[in-house]
Amino acid sequence: MSVPALRIRDLTKSFNGLTALDSVSFEVADGETFGLLGPNGAGKSTLINILSGVLPYDSGHIEYYGVEHREPTVEFKLTMGVIPQEINLYEKLSARENLEFYGRLYGLDESILKSEINEKLEMVGLTDRQNDRIGTYSGGMKRRINIAASILHSPKFIMMDEPTVGIDPQSRNLIFEVIEKLNEEGSTIIYTSHYMEEVERLCRNIAILDHGKVVAVGTRAELIALTEGRDTIEIELLNETEEPDSVLKTFEDMDPSFGEGSLQLRTVEGSRKVSEIVGRLANINHPVKSITVREPNLENVFLHLTGKELRD
Amino acid sequence: MLKKALILAGKDIRLMYRDRGAVFGSYIAPIFIIIIFGIIYSGMSSDDNEWSIDLLVIDEKKNERSEAFIAALTDEDVFEIMTTDDSSGEEIPLTRDSAWELILEGDAQLAVIYEATEANPDFPVLERPVITLLYDPASDMERQVTAGLIQRAVFMGIGTDLPVESMDWVLDELGVSDTPTGQLLTEHMQEWMQYMEDEDAGESDDDTSAAGMDMMMENMIDLRTEEVVNPDVQMGNPFMANSSAGIIVMFLLFSVSYAAATLLKEKQEGTIKRLLMAPITVDSIIFGKFLSIGFNSLCQLTVMLVLASIVFKVHMLGNLPTIIIISLATVAAVTAFGMIIAALAKSYDQINAAVTVIVLTMSAVGGSMFPRILMPEWMKTLGFFTINGWAIDGYLDAIYRFKGPGSVLGYGEASNLCEVVRNSEALVLVLFAVICGWIAARIFRRRLAS
Numbered sequence: 001m002s003v004p005a006l007r008i009r010d011l012t013k014s015f016n017g018l019t020a021l022d023s024v025s026f027e028v029a030d031g032e033t034f035g036l037l038g039p040n041g042a043g044k045s046t047l048i049n050i051l052s053g054v055l056p057y058d059s060g061h062i063e064y065y066g067v068e069h070r071e072p073t074v075e076f077k078l079t080m081g082v083i084p085q086e087i088n089l090y091e092k093l094s095a096r097e098n099l100e101f102y103g104r105l106y107g108l109d110e111s112i113l114k115s116e117i118n119e120k121l122e123m124v125g126l127t128d129r130q131n132d133r134i135g136t137y138s139g140g141m142k143r144r145i146n147i148a149a150s151i152l153h154s155p156k157f158i159m160m161d162e163p164t165v166g167i168d169p170q171s172r173n174l175i176f177e178v179i180e181k182l183n184e185e186g187s188t189i190i191y192t193s194h195y196m197e198e199v200e201r202l203c204r205n206i207a208i209l210d211h212g213k214v215v216a217v218g219t220r221a222e223l224i225a226l227t228e229g230r231d232t233i234e235i236e237l238l239n240e241t242e243e244p245d246s247v248l249k250t251f252e253d254m255d256p257s258f259g260e261g262s263l264q265l266r267t268v269e270g271s272r273k274v275s276e277i278v279g280r281l282a283n284i285n286h287p288v289k290s291i292t293v294r295e296p297n298l299e300n301v302f303l304h305l306t307g308k309e310l311r312d
Numbered sequence: 313m314l315k316k317a318l319i320l321a322g323k324d325i326r327l328m329y330r331d332r333g334a335v336f337g338s339y340i341a342p343i344f345i346i347i348i349f350g351i352i353y354s355g356m357s358s359d360d361n362e363w364s365i366d367l368l369v370i371d372e373k374k375n376e377r378s379e380a381f382i383a384a385l386t387d388e389d390v391f392e393i394m395t396t397d398d399s400s401g402e403e404i405p406l407t408r409d410s411a412w413e414l415i416l417e418g419d420a421q422l423a424v425i426y427e428a429t430e431a432n433p434d435f436p437v438l439e440r441p442v443i444t445l446l447y448d449p450a451s452d453m454e455r456q457v458t459a460g461l462i463q464r465a466v467f468m469g470i471g472t473d474l475p476v477e478s479m480d481w482v483l484d485e486l487g488v489s490d491t492p493t494g495q496l497l498t499e500h501m502q503e504w505m506q507y508m509e510d511e512d513a514g515e516s517d518d519d520t521s522a523a524g525m526d527m528m529m530e531n532m533i534d535l536r537t538e539e540v541v542n543p544d545v546q547m548g549n550p551f552m553a554n555s556s557a558g559i560i561v562m563f564l565l566f567s568v569s570y571a572a573a574t575l576l577k578e579k580q581e582g583t584i585k586r587l588l589m590a591p592i593t594v595d596s597i598i599f600g601k602f603l604s605i606g607f608n609s610l611c612q613l614t615v616m617l618v619l620a621s622i623v624f625k626v627h628m629l630g631n632l633p634t635i636i637i638i639s640l641a642t643v644a645a646v647t648a649f650g651m652i653i654a655a656l657a658k659s660y661d662q663i664n665a666a667v668t669v670i671v672l673t674m675s676a677v678g679g680s681m682f683p684r685i686l687m688p689e690w691m692k693t694l695g696f697f698t699i700n701g702w703a704i705d706g707y708l709d710a711i712y713r714f715k716g717p718g719s720v721l722g723y724g725e726a727s728n729l730c731e732v733v734r735n736s737e738a739l740v741l742v743l744f745a746v747i748c749g750w751i752a753a754r755i756f757r758r759r760l761a762s
Contacts, residue, residue: 054588054760077591084589086582105590149586 003066005030005157005188006051011060013046013212020046022212024060028190028205033183035203036192037298043212044192045085048161051190052082064157078106081155081187085162087142088149091135095126095145098134099152106153113152120148123181125174140171147178151187158182159190164198176202196298208302215305224296227304230255231270232294233277235263238287250280259309266300337665344669348676351691365454365685367391368411368423368446377441378426384465385424391461394420399731411446415540418705418713418735421451422458441466442534449539450554450708453683459535466533476501542714556620557707558680561700564613564646565674569667571605572650575756576657584760594760598651598753606647613639631710637717638706641741645699648748655755674698699744706737 006028013021021043028034036044049055051062053072062069069076089098096117103113121127124144134142143163151158160179164172179202183189193199199206200220207217216223233254241247247263248256254265254277267273270293278288294300303309328334369385371378386393396403397410399419404410411423427442443462447455479501483489489498578584587597617635620626629635653670657663675681677691678700684692695701709715722736733740 049585052589054585074591074593077589080589082586082589084582084585086585088581088583088586090583091581102586102590105587105592107591 002030004028004063005032005065006034006190007061007063007066008051009061011047011050011057011062013050013055013057020212021050021057024209024212024214026207026214026217028188030065030188031183031186032205033179033189033191033203035199035206036190036209037194037196037199037206037302038192038209039194041211042194042209044194044209045161046212047209048082048084048159048190048192052080052159053077078153079156081150081153081158083147083150083158083160083163085165087139087146089134089142089145092133094131094133095121095137095148096130098145099149102149103152108153116152116154117148120152123178124148138168138171140167143167144171144174144178147175151182155187157188159192161192162194163191164193164195196302200298206298208298208305210302210306216301220298223298223301227266227296227300229268230266230296230300230304231268232296232300233265233267233270233274234292234294235265235277235281236261236289236291237263237281238289241286243284246284247281247286250284251277331659331661334661334665337661337668341665341669345672345676348673351688364390364392364689365422365458366420367393367458368406368414368420369393369395370406370408370411370423370425371395372408372428373426373441374428381426381441381443381465384468385462387468388461388465390457408446412540415446415448416542416713418448418450418709418715419731421448421454422446424458424462440534442536444536444538446538446540448712449541450712451683451685452554454685455537457685459537462535463533475505541712554683554704554708556616556624556626557704557711558675558678558700560613560616560620560707561642561646561678561703562671562675562680563616564609564642565649565671565699566667567612568605568609568646568650569653569663569671571608572601572647572654573657573660573663574605575601575651575654576660576663579759588760594757595753598749598756602647602651602749605650606643609643609647610639613643627711631714633717634710634715634720635707637720637738638703638710638741641706641720641738641745642699642703644745645703645741645748648745648752649699651752652748652755655752655759675700677701679704699741702737702740702744706741709735709737 004027008027009025011021011024012019024043024047026034036047038044046055050057053069053076064076064079090101093101099117099120100113103116108116117130118127121130124147126141126144126148129137129141134145137145143165147160147163164175167175176198179189179191189202191199191202203220205217205219206223208215208223216226244258248258250256251263251265254267254273257264265277274291274293278291281288299309328338367385369382371382382393382395385391394406396405397414398404399414406423408423408425411420411425414420415423423446425444425446427444429440429442443466445455445459445462447458476498479498480489483494483497486494488494575584578587584597588594617629617639621629653663653666657666675698677687677694678684678698679695680700684695684701687695706720709720717738720736720738722732722739
């Protein structure tokens with residue numbers, strides 16, 4: 001069995017008495033794209049900052065490729081590429097100047113640097129804008145250069161902290177393609193996000209983080225199995241109910257709740273129970289305006305495990 | 313419209329009072345600055361003479377009048393009189409040459425010599441005292457104050473005796489001193505001198521008598537002034553050189569402190585985070601910032617020095633090796649100091665407030681705004697803890713005293729450690745830079761860790 005690229009055991013970190021990470025443990029296999037899913041404030045960025053050596057941790061154990069990591073060394077940083085959540089570029093420098101600066105910090109020779117910059121600019125689709133100042137770029141373009149700056153030195157381990165926050169769909173898709181290409185080329189990637197669609201698309205294994213704790217780890221299928229295969233049925237009633245309690249009582253076998261103006265039920269084989277549900281509502285004089293059945297996803301997993309929605 | 317405007321104003325006022333930096337800059341900083349300036353100005357105008365001037369006194373004449381004159385000088389609270397040189401460990405009476413040497417070396421600023429002139433054999437009593445004031449051109453303010461006080465000392469010490477003695481001598485020569493007319497003339501002369509003395513003591517409000525006294529004083533003594541300069545040095549305008557050195561250092565402090573705000577910008581914009589993730593150490597980041605700010609400061613300083621040389625005819629670049637050493641040391645100290653402000657500040661408002669208070673205070677106390685001679689002793693001592701104080705002294709050593717690079721680096725002649733330090737401006741500035749840099753690095757590391 002090969003050594004995992006990253007192994008974390010009981011990692012704990014507090015800020016002024018507030019626990020940001022609480023006994024976090026998981027493993028990332030070499031060459032995989034691993035997802036860290038959690039709402040804002042779950043501790044994802046703190047974890048990335050610790051793993052990248054920016055923040056010290058209180059207790060626990062971190063291993064990179066079988067070697068314990070306590071203090072970040074220059075050699076360690078050379079093997080790693082970190083794409084922070086913030087856009088860390090110099091606005092008054094052009095994209096190429098930014099890349100040259102970061103490439104030199106990583107000790108790339110001038111000839112290699114030039115070819116790497118050309119390759120990465122091509123990869124993020126910004127070759128034609130390379131000489132424009134970053135200040136003139138859109139948010140999505142800045143994020144793409146932000147990624148290019150972090151992978152110039154071809155790191156074998158890449159950490160991406162919500163690299164698609166606040167960008168347009170075109171840039172998001174391009175970033176996904178870049179991540180998939182990097183993974184195909186052999187890089188191990190940790191990808192954090194609070195968008196479950198992104199994690200579902202990119203990652204094989206996923207850790208769900210909430211309030212600094214890992215609440216579940218596994219493949220998408222393994223995580224969904226935690227919900228016992230229950231579908232989510234979202235029902236929009238024709239008229240607003242004045243007796244929500246009676247509605248909830250009618251469906252107490254289907255884990256009912258009201259949210260965002262609709263009734264939500266969770267049950268196995270939901271699509272087969274649509275007519276039964278409509279019938280029950282008719283019996284209590286609540287005609288249905290629309291009904292949607294959704295198969296379980298990571299959103300449901302999160303709700304199932306934490307009792308709240310991912311974007312709460 | 314008014315209601316909406318009031319809502320907006322209310323929001324702005326609330327935001328301002330929640331910003332501690334803005335409150336500090338608006339209220340505490342001006343109060344602090346007013347206090348500092350108040351202390352300096354009150355020291356200048358105070359009758360208590362909290363400030364003092366070290367004055368070397370050489371009595372070449374050694375007669376009753378010269379002793380009375382020196383006694384009158386000693387009575388002036390503002391002077392710290394020195395008649396001997398104890399730099400060698402022994403107390404050796406000062407001579408013209410040793411006083412000249414002390415001033416040239418920057419160990420003293422002023423010397424008064426009561427010249428040993430020959431009396432007129434025909435009218436010995438009418439001898440006009442010749443007093444020479446040797447001065448360091450870097451201490452022009454002290455020279456002006458001292459010249460005025462010398463006249464007062466002449467008047468208080470020998471001024472009233474001289475005309476009366478002269479009258480007596482004339483009356484004796486004419487053989488009428490014992491006649492009623494002679495006695496009447498002597499009495500009138502004594503009354504008149506008493507009146508003059510009262511006037512000088514401020515007990516009369518007659519302006520004409522004051523003008524008459526000034527005229528009389530001008531004729532009564534021959535006060536000569538002599539710049540103590542290295543004959544190889546072109547002096548230029550001493551006042552402008554003094555002012556330029558002070559102003560240059562003050563502006564450098566301002567600009568460097570704001571330049572150091574780029575460190576804060578890196579923190580706020582997150583670029584510092586990426587630098588920390590890169591394969592470089594925190595010390596490299598701090599040192600890199602130090603070098604870039606230092607380089608800009610050096611360019612700025614060079615432009616200001618060249619401008620001062622051209623526009624104000626100050627021979628700023630006359631002693632280039634020493635000027636370079638002092639400039640590099642000043643830039644290092646100023647840059648490291650700016651790094652501390654940047655490391656501590658959490659917002660631009662805090663930087664503005666800190667720079668306003670600290671730089672203006674350092675500049676005021678360190679002599680960039682007023683000659684330090686005008687300050688109380690405790691404030692002069694405080695000046696030794698400012699970059700301005702050391703940098704200005706260093707530039708004046710280079711420009712006026714034509715000291716070599718070794719001298720400002722601690723290789724000059726000195727009798728004790730205190731004197732070595734006092735004369736090693738560049739070395740002190742470098743030490744200042746090292747300490748400030750070390751503190752800045754510590755704060756910076758601690759901030760990053762949290």
